[in-house]
Amino acid sequence: MKRVIIIAFVTLLSVASCELEISPSVNHQALVFTASVDKPVTKTSLDGDDLSGYSVNWSNGDAIAIVDGAAHVGIYSTTSTSSSGTFTHSSGDEVTTADYEAYYPASIYNGGIPTLPDVQRYTPGNIAEAPMYASSSTTDLQFKNLCGILRLNISTSMASQKVRSIGLFANQKLSGTFSVESDAAVISSSFDKDNFVSLDCGEEGVNISSTPTSFYFSLPPGDYTNLQIGLYTTEGLTQIKFLKSDKTVVIERSAITDISLSYNSLAVVNLASPSPWSSTPNNFWFGPLSYVKLTGSNSDHVVRVGHNSTVLLDNATLKRLYSFGDMTVVLSGNNTIAIEDGKPFYVADAYPGNITIRGDKLATLLSQTGGRSTYSMGSAGTLDVLIEGGRITAQQCYSEQISTGLYARSLTVTGGKFKADAGWSSKDLHPGVQVSGDILITGGIVYAEGKNGLNAGGNITITGGNVTAWGRNNEYNTGDYTGITALGNVLISGGTVLAKGGPGSPAIGIRNRAESCGNITITGGTVTAIGATEGTGIAAAIGTGSYASGVCGNITIGPRITRVVARKGPSTDAVEPVGRGIYTSTVGLVSFDPSLNMDVSTVNVSNDTWTFTPSEDQGIPNETGDYDYHDLDED
Numbered sequence: 001m002k003r004v005i006i007i008a009f010v011t012l013l014s015v016a017s018c019e020l021e022i023s024p025s026v027n028h029q030a031l032v033f034t035a036s037v038d039k040p041v042t043k044t045s046l047d048g049d050d051l052s053g054y055s056v057n058w059s060n061g062d063a064i065a066i067v068d069g070a071a072h073v074g075i076y077s078t079t080s081t082s083s084s085g086t087f088t089h090s091s092g093d094e095v096t097t098a099d100y101e102a103y104y105p106a107s108i109y110n111g112g113i114p115t116l117p118d119v120q121r122y123t124p125g126n127i128a129e130a131p132m133y134a135s136s137s138t139t140d141l142q143f144k145n146l147c148g149i150l151r152l153n154i155s156t157s158m159a160s161q162k163v164r165s166i167g168l169f170a171n172q173k174l175s176g177t178f179s180v181e182s183d184a185a186v187i188s189s190s191f192d193k194d195n196f197v198s199l200d201c202g203e204e205g206v207n208i209s210s211t212p213t214s215f216y217f218s219l220p221p222g223d224y225t226n227l228q229i230g231l232y233t234t235e236g237l238t239q240i241k242f243l244k245s246d247k248t249v250v251i252e253r254s255a256i257t258d259i260s261l262s263y264n265s266l267a268v269v270n271l272a273s274p275s276p277w278s279s280t281p282n283n284f285w286f287g288p289l290s291y292v293k294l295t296g297s298n299s300d301h302v303v304r305v306g307h308n309s310t311v312l313l314d315n316a317t318l319k320r321l322y323s324f325g326d327m328t329v330v331l332s333g334n335n336t337i338a339i340e341d342g343k344p345f346y347v348a349d350a351y352p353g354n355i356t357i358r359g360d361k362l363a364t365l366l367s368q369t370g371g372r373s374t375y376s377m378g379s380a381g382t383l384d385v386l387i388e389g390g391r392i393t394a395q396q397c398y399s400e401q402i403s404t405g406l407y408a409r410s411l412t413v414t415g416g417k418f419k420a421d422a423g424w425s426s427k428d429l430h431p432g433v434q435v436s437g438d439i440l441i442t443g444g445i446v447y448a449e450g451k452n453g454l455n456a457g458g459n460i461t462i463t464g465g466n467v468t469a470w471g472r473n474n475e476y477n478t479g480d481y482t483g484i485t486a487l488g489n490v491l492i493s494g495g496t497v498l499a500k501g502g503p504g505s506p507a508i509g510i511r512n513r514a515e516s517c518g519n520i521t522i523t524g525g526t527v528t529a530i531g532a533t534e535g536t537g538i539a540a541a542i543g544t545g546s547y548a549s550g551v552c553g554n555i556t557i558g559p560r561i562t563r564v565v566a567r568k569g570p571s572t573d574a575v576e577p578v579g580r581g582i583y584t585s586t587v588g589l590v591s592f593d594p595s596l597n598m599d600v601s602t603v604n605v606s607n608d609t610w611t612f613t614p615s616e617d618q619g620i621p622n623e624t625g626d627y628d629y630h631d632l633d634e635d
Contacts, residue, residue, distance in 0.1 A: 504537020558593020
């Protein structure tokens with residue numbers, strides 16, 4: 001049975017989120033636009049059910065982006081709640097010159113590049129922010145729907161199930177950059193990730209039962225084959241429906257297509273039995289906003305997820321896990337991601353994002369690689385990593401390339417136990433942890449071992465936790481072997497820190513960089529710094545090493561430390577434990593708070609040690625101790 005469908009478009013778009021820089025005011029009457037929506041066409045549902053009608057009304061706060069003939073771009077909003085709304089300027093340019101093009105919602109005119117989002121928002125009984133377009137030589141705008149509607153009527157025989165998200169995958173693009181042809185959106189994106197689109201049902205989820213619940217997607221018009229519809233629950237259970245190879249789902253502009261589905265086999269994804277969840281051998285594709293739990297072992301499997309996805313690893317073993325943007329990983333049990341030649345755990349280089357890792361204190365994750373790999377966890381400088389819990393190891397075994405444990409834009413550790421090991425390389429090692437930005441450690445246990453232990457292009461800040469950083473030698477190494485080194489500032493205000501430098505290198509500072517480094521400030525915690533722990537060479541414990549030609553900043557110790565122990569390198573030519581490792585290097589002002597006790601050991605000139613403690617006795621034991629990776633095995 002055919003009936004006329006009139007689709008309602010409900011938005012909660014924040015005008016502020018689309019604000020552009022407002023151009024200088026001009027002396028003219030501001031334009032007011034009148035906008036209405038064309039009536040949709042007829043469509044028959046696939047299961048023969050009657051379709052319900054909808055009214056078309058604007059909502060207070062709806063916003064559109066308008067582009068005029070002079071390339072001005074303005075955001076116009078309405079307070080109307082009727083089918084014909086008046087829109088006035090709210091931000092960006094005031095448009096002045098016909099002809100006009102308008103986009104709804106304003107957010108799809110993405111920095112001047114019309115883009116259909118790959119995540120849509122669930123609205124009960126309706127569709128939110130269905131994209132529309134209008135063009136006119138006057139201020140009367142007649143909006144037309146750019147897409148069609150896929151309505152999924154979902155039921156289940158399983159009790160107490162809540163839908164966190166629903167993901168669609170197809171043989172053609174469902175999202176991404178588009179042009180307007182014959183009033184319809186035609187996707188021009190070439191990215192694989194844009195074959196996906198997801199519906200965000202909220203953290204609380206949407207209840208489903210034996211009575212069907214409707215979920216609405218806005219999709220570009222087209223004939224879809226190889227359609228996959230994945231349902232993800234708030235508990236991480238998953239089931240994917242695959243369209244039969246000889247079937248086609250037709251989406252027409254401004255019309256509804258209905259599909260009724262029953263999800264009665266929701267379960268944890270078992271990597272050892274992939275067939276219910278994957279149509280391609282050894283490849284699992286989950287779209288943006290996936291919430292999926294993985295268990296079982298198969299070292300050949302590659303898992304890909306879209307941005308803002310959550311992956312729960314529960315005693316899982318796989319070959320590779322990577323994301324096209326932000327990803328949260330929740331650990332339980334013992335988990336391994338291992339690849340002989342490649343990057344096992346990372347965010348795809350073209351998509352800046354972040355990885356958050358959490359888990360209880362017994363949960364583990366080993367990310368291990370070798371061969372021609374460059375790092376075992378990370379991305380090409382576009383990734384921010386946050387570790388909140390669990391026991392995580394990013395480890396290189398043998399590498400034929402320059403090897404790094406963790407390579408990222410930034411690292412933050414607030415809890416858990418994290419080891420980053422650059423392993424051994426037949427070429428020059430890289431650090432255990434290398435970031436282009438900042439490292440922040442506020443808690444947990446961190447062990448970093450490599451050509452440098454911790455290496456930051458920005459600042460390194462340690463306010464708590466237990467940190468060991470070792471600059472280790474390799475027969476192919478050149479350059480620094482410093483435990484903690486940064487182009488920015490190093491600030492230690494708490495925690496327990498053991499830093500060890502390799503040949504000719506300080507524990508904290510620089511060995512032979514030509515660049516300038518920032519200030520080194522220790523105002524709290526227990527710090528043990530040992531320069532040049534192996535081999536020969538000249539090195540302070542805190543400051544410069546054998547070949548530092550750049551200028552290091554100020555070095556300050558005090559006043560709220562527990563203890564600072566600084567032991568210079570073994571060469572008798574080393575200048576002092578704190579400051580210059582060699583006379584030809586340059587550091588700024590070296591200062592120790594006058595409230596500190598300073599114990600200078602000169603028993604062995606090649607092993608000079610300065611120990612700083614507070615003047616008031618705080619009951620601190622005399623031994624300093626080595627806080628090494630064995631601590632990671634303790635509960």
